[in-house]
Amino acid sequence: MNQDKTAPPIQVVRLHKYFGELEVLRGIDFVVDNGEVVCIVGPSGSGKSTLLRCVNLLEEPTSGQVLVEGIDMTDSETDIDEVRSRIGMVFQQFNLFPHLTVLRNLTIAQRKVLGRSEEEADDVANRVLDRVGLSDKTNEFPIRLSGGQQQRVAIARSLCMNPDMMLFDEPTSALDPELVGEVLDVMRGLAEEGMTMMVVTHEMGFARQVGDRVAFIDGGVIVEDGPPDDVLLRPQHERTKKFLEAVLQQ
Amino acid sequence: MKRATKQKLRRWALYTLLIVIAVAVGLLADWPTIQKAFFDPEIAADMFPEVLTTAAKNTIVYTAMAFALGLVLALFLALMKRSSVRPYRWIATTYIELFRGLPALVTLSLVAFGLPIALGVRIPGGTLGKGTIGLGIVAAAYMAETIRAGIEAVPRGQMEAARSLGMSRGSAMQSIVLPQSFRNIIPPLTNEMVILIKDTSLYFVLGTTIISKELTKFGNDFMSATFNGTPLVVIALVYLAITLPLTRFVAQLEKRAARAR
Ligand SMILES: Nc1ncnc2c1ncn2[C@@H]1O[C@H](COP(=O)(O)OP(=O)(O)OP(=O)(O)O)[C@@H](O)[C@H]1O
Ligand SMILES: [Mg+2]
Numbered sequence: 001m002n003q004d005k006t007a008p009p010i011q012v013v014r015l016h017k018y019f020g021e022l023e024v025l026r027g028i029d030f031v032v033d034n035g036e037v038v039c040i041v042g043p044s045g046s047g048k049s050t051l052l053r054c055v056n057l058l059e060e061p062t063s064g065q066v067l068v069e070g071i072d073m074t075d076s077e078t079d080i081d082e083v084r085s086r087i088g089m090v091f092q093q094f095n096l097f098p099h100l101t102v103l104r105n106l107t108i109a110q111r112k113v114l115g116r117s118e119e120e121a122d123d124v125a126n127r128v129l130d131r132v133g134l135s136d137k138t139n140e141f142p143i144r145l146s147g148g149q150q151q152r153v154a155i156a157r158s159l160c161m162n163p164d165m166m167l168f169d170e171p172t173s174a175l176d177p178e179l180v181g182e183v184l185d186v187m188r189g190l191a192e193e194g195m196t197m198m199v200v201t202h203e204m205g206f207a208r209q210v211g212d213r214v215a216f217i218d219g220g221v222i223v224e225d226g227p228p229d230d231v232l233l234r235p236q237h238e239r240t241k242k243f244l245e246a247v248l249q250q
Numbered sequence: 251m252k253r254a255t256k257q258k259l260r261r262w263a264l265y266t267l268l269i270v271i272a273v274a275v276g277l278l279a280d281w282p283t284i285q286k287a288f289f290d291p292e293i294a295a296d297m298f299p300e301v302l303t304t305a306a307k308n309t310i311v312y313t314a315m316a317f318a319l320g321l322v323l324a325l326f327l328a329l330m331k332r333s334s335v336r337p338y339r340w341i342a343t344t345y346i347e348l349f350r351g352l353p354a355l356v357t358l359s360l361v362a363f364g365l366p367i368a369l370g371v372r373i374p375g376g377t378l379g380k381g382t383i384g385l386g387i388v389a390a391a392y393m394a395e396t397i398r399a400g401i402e403a404v405p406r407g408q409m410e411a412a413r414s415l416g417m418s419r420g421s422a423m424q425s426i427v428l429p430q431s432f433r434n435i436i437p438p439l440t441n442e443m444v445i446l447i448k449d450t451s452l453y454f455v456l457g458t459t460i461i462s463k464e465l466t467k468f469g470n471d472f473m474s475a476t477f478n479g480t481p482l483v484v485i486a487l488v489y490l491a492i493t494l495p496l497t498r499f500v501a502q503l504e505k506r507a508a509r510a511r
Contacts, residue, residue, distance in 0.1 A: 056414055085416025095411035099429050108425060109415035154411075161415060 007070030008033050009165045009196045010055055015064035017050055017220075024050045026220040027064070032165070035194040039207035039228070042217035043243055048200040051217065052167050055198065056087045069164065085113045088158030088166035092173050094150045096142040102129070102153050103138045106160045114161065121160075128156045132186050148179030152186055165196035172203060204247060208232055216240045286478075293480040297472060304461060305468035306488050312450040312464055315382040317443050320389025327394035328401060329423075342394065349391035355452050358384035362456050377462040381453045389446055396438045400431035433507070437500045444493050465489060 010032040017025035024047045032038050040048050053059040054066055057073050057080055066073040068083050097105050106125035110116045116124070129135050132152040142150055151171055158166060168187065172180040184206050191197060191210045201207060207214050208228045215225040216235070224231050224240045235241045330342035349357060361384035366372055373379045404427045412422035451466035458467055469485035 089414035095407035
């Protein structure tokens with residue numbers, strides 16, 4: 001495999017995605033550099049999730065290229081599973097495995113994908129759990145945890161794979177307001193450690209403080225892309241202004 | 251009259267009716283004859299221990315084997331039905347429709363007598379071998395839909411989360427989706443097993459030897475030999491002893507599932 005460590009972690013080239021007749025992504029060009037935190041904002045249905053899901057090929061692009069560390073994801077020769085194991089993904093609905101304990105949620109992919117021994121996997125899991133502040137929940141089942149705790153477990157589950165980058169799809173949108181902070185704190189910690197992150201979010205405060213860049217997407221195209229303060233405080237486009245006004249009014 | 255009083259009266263009327271009928275049956279029935287025809291302790295005693303050591307054992311072994319084969323086939327059929335390759339879906343659909351549409355007895359005969367002629371092979375294992383294949387094929391057709399529904403009831407996000415961790419489709423299916431689907435699948439599969447227990451009585455068409463008789467055949471033969479209905483009552487009780495725990499088990503599971511929801 002021609003993995004190129006000098007290539008940007010994520011590079012999207014002329015990406016189009018149709019669902020049947022509906023063109024959801026209409027030519028996206030997009031790069032995320034090493035250690036960069038890019039926040040993606042935009043109205044509902046604009047294609048944010050679809051873009052994110054095209055990066056790890058949960059959705060198959062209709063045309064265009066998705067390169068992860070220089071590897072063409074749409075190439076049929078690419079070992080998708082191997083590349084995916086290096087891309088962490090966090091979902092709005094957590095998607096923890098309800099039939100497994102927290103510890104097993106964190107170890108199953110380590111065992112099955114990375115071939116780690118049970119001992120090693122447990123070790124990694126315990127360390128990561130400690131880091132997201134949940135070492136006391138090792139043997140609980142997900143259903144017994146609060147939403148914020150579940151999402152932190154989901155982040156931990158991804159981290160156990162030692163990913164090179166993380167994708168977040170509205171990680172706090174399903175949470176009660178008082179639980180949002182604990183999840184954002186974990187994400188902020190990751191950003192500070194230099195994790196490459198692509199974050200779809202409605203948390204404008206987070207985007208401003210933590211994001212290196214903010215991209216505003218609407219109708220399947222990136223309308224505006226730049227430093228957070230430029231995009232969020234001094235938007236150039238009418239559509240961006242409208243969207244931000246609507247968000248701020250809430 | 252108040253509604254509560256009315257309801258009370260109606261309930262009393264129903265109880266009275268029940269008691270009248272019970273008394274009438276009790277007085278009119280010819281109890282000594284009934285007892286001789288259906289509850290003859292000597293004939294019942296004669297059936298032991300074979301009714302348990304041979305007949306009940308055979309029924310259980312036949313059921314277990316047919317169920318096991320059916321389960322494996324059904325799992326393949328369910329996965330084929332969800333395949334992105336269209337011919338696989340067609341094959342699975344045809345299979346399911348075909349064997350759900352035929353009487354089990356016909357499939358059993360086709361396998362036992364048709365298959366050896368068609369393929370020129372002898373099915374090994376005697377009654378057990380033929381019956382297992384025949385009834386297993388039928389059971390798979392019913393269980394496939396159950397398993398498919400169970401798989402589809404697992405939220406899509408589970409597969410997606412597993413895949414995005416780098417797990418292969420097969421691995422994710424095996425350790426994430428299927429274990430969760432079993433929860434939904436176990437009650438209907440247990441019901442299917444109860445049906446199978448009763449369907450093993452069809453094995454009489456396969457021809458049986460003394461040691462390969464299952465409960466129904468055993469009871470019928472005993473009845474013919476004794477000209478008495480007692481053997482039927484005995485095997486009925488044995489059937490219930492096997493099936494009742496299973497149906498209770500399902501009821502329990504369903505109650506628990508309802509509470510969890
Ligand atoms: N699997 C699918 N099949 C058909 N249409 C889809 C599918 N997934 C998404 N869409 C459609 O594509 C469009 C973009 O969806 P997407 O989920 O990417 O939007 P989004 O920006 O993430 O919105 P939200 O903020 O509501 O999550 C929507 O119109 C949606 O209905
Ligand atoms: Mg979305």
